[in-house]
Amino acid sequence: MIYHARHFRTGEAVAVTVEAGRIVACSPSDQRPTLWIAPAFFDPQINGARGISFNAPTLTPLQVQTVVEVCRRHGIGSFCPTLITGSFEALRHGFATLAQAMDEDKRLAQRIAGFHLEGPYLSAEDGPRGAHPKDYIRDPDWDEFRHWQDAAGGRIRMVTLAPERPGALAFIEKLTASGVVAAIGHTAATSAQIRDAVKAGACTSTHLGNGCHATLPRHDNYLWEQLACDDLWASIIPDGHHLPATVVKCITRIKGVQRLLITCDASSLAGMPPGLYHEWGADLEVLPNGKIVVRGTPFLAGSGHFTDTCVANCIRMAGLSLAEAIDLASAQPRRLLNLPPATLEVGAKADFILFEWEPNGELCIHHIVDEFSSFSIAGRGSSET
Ligand SMILES: [Zn+2]
Known part of the structure; x- marks a missing residue:
């Protein structure tokens, strides 16, 4: 051909x-x-699509395959299925099912590069917590993580956590030593705690600019600290709802295309019609413009768009070339996860x-x-x- x-x-x-x-x-x-x-495209953070959540206690290998096919329609050749905060058993089931799907189908094994665990070791404060269910937020626990990594067949490649939680720095050191990317996200950390996390091995920020307080001290805050840290990469969600164009442009200018990547952070409700839904123990709403929020709040609950939309937006918002924006959605996330381009x-x-x-x-x-x-x-x- x-x-x-x-x-x-x-x-x-x-x-x-x-x-x-x-x-x-x-x-x-x-x-x-x-x-x-x-x-x-390669997206490091896909939570599901079309009503299928990787966090669902009933997730099946067939549903994993369905999400992969939906993603392919948007140009996503490979991605990291992402599990968010949940019970021990729900996450164990999710990782075991994803691993089973890959073991049973060599095409899925090519199209899924590894798994991303976003939570449950996050800030419990409203704002930084985003849509993660408060009841399951907890402190890092290496034994618990090892059980999930075993269920996943060793395929968890990235963990997003809040470095201010007790035990987080030692946990980051262990992640890094075992070859798992430690990412800072959904955090209420002080500037010093951000710096300590980077020293411990954290190397990127997850969806920088989101999962934050609505108001912050104007100078001494975790956003400036992460922006200023040259040892931290960042992912951003340029879906048109998570960040205004000026913020996308500023983060892109500060990090440069060598330390930046795009994720769509597609929610399990991505691709669903406007309406009310109940997911991850929360009431969510898909608005007519595609924005997905925790019902009755301004808090976003993942994206309703996919990587193709984010790439086109990033070109417009940050003034990037087509090649630069494609690199942010393909070469860069692969580099971060140490995968071949x-x-x-x-x-x-x-x-x-x-x-x-x-x-x-x-x-x-x-x-x-x-x-x-x-x-x-x-x-x-x-x-x-
Ligand atoms: Zn998040």
């Missing part, structure tokens, strides 16, 4: 040939394609997207291709020969 499209980095027309799941040629094309080609180079496994995009417009996925399949999104034109 040969795909003709404009290379996301150069804008030049290229012909990418795939045989047996690998790219065997990438050469100039004599056609004038309108679609673009780029490595598929997805590339368009000869010899690479097929793992790319073809999409429609105009400067300052939306990004519309037409195809997603990996070593197992070439999936054309229904109703959209073809660029295959």
Whole structure:
């Protein structure tokens, strides 16, 4: 199969040939394609979609597969299923089911890179806690985590926690020593506690600018501290609801594209129609504009959008090039998790997207291709020969 499209980095027309799941040629094309080609997205934080929550005590391998397919329609070739704060048993079940799904299907094993545990070792304060259920917020417990890591078959690659909780610094040291990325998030830490977390091995901030108090001391606060720390990466959610454009632009300028990544943080309600829902022990509402909130509060409960929307938004909000924004949603999260990059180079496994995009417009996925399949999104034109 040969795909003709404009290379996301150069804008030049290229012909990418795939045989047996690998790219065997990438050469100039004599056609004038309108679609673009780029490595598929990698999102480090997906909580579910279309009413399926990875936290659900009834999660099945088939539901895991459904979420993977929904994500692929948005150009997400691989991601980290993310479990949030819950009971010991709910999280054990979630990780065991995800591991079972990957063990049973080698395609899922390629499309899921590892798991992200966001919680339960977070701040219990309103604001930093976000939509995490207060009853299950607790202090870090390495034995408890080890049980979850065993259930996951060792696939938990990232843990987001609040460093001010008792025992958090030793926990971060253990995570780091075991090769798990320790991320700061949903925190009410002092500036000194942020600095101590970084010394202990924390290397990134999770969705910086969200999971925060509504008001903060203007200078001495955890936002400035994380922004100023050159040893911390950051993820942001540029879905149009979590952060205003000015904040997306400022964080992007401060961190630079080398220490930044995009996540959509898709909620289990992503892709659901507006209405009232009950998830994770909380009453949530999907608003007509796609925003998902804890009912009757301004607190956001994950995103209703996916990575494709976030990439297009980031270009507009932060003035990035297409290539820079794609890197934030593909190469950068892979770098953070120490995974090999997805590339368009000869010899690479097929793992790319073809999409429609105009400067300052939306990004519309037409195809997603990996070593197992070439999936054309229904109703959209073809660029295959
Ligand atoms: Zn969060």
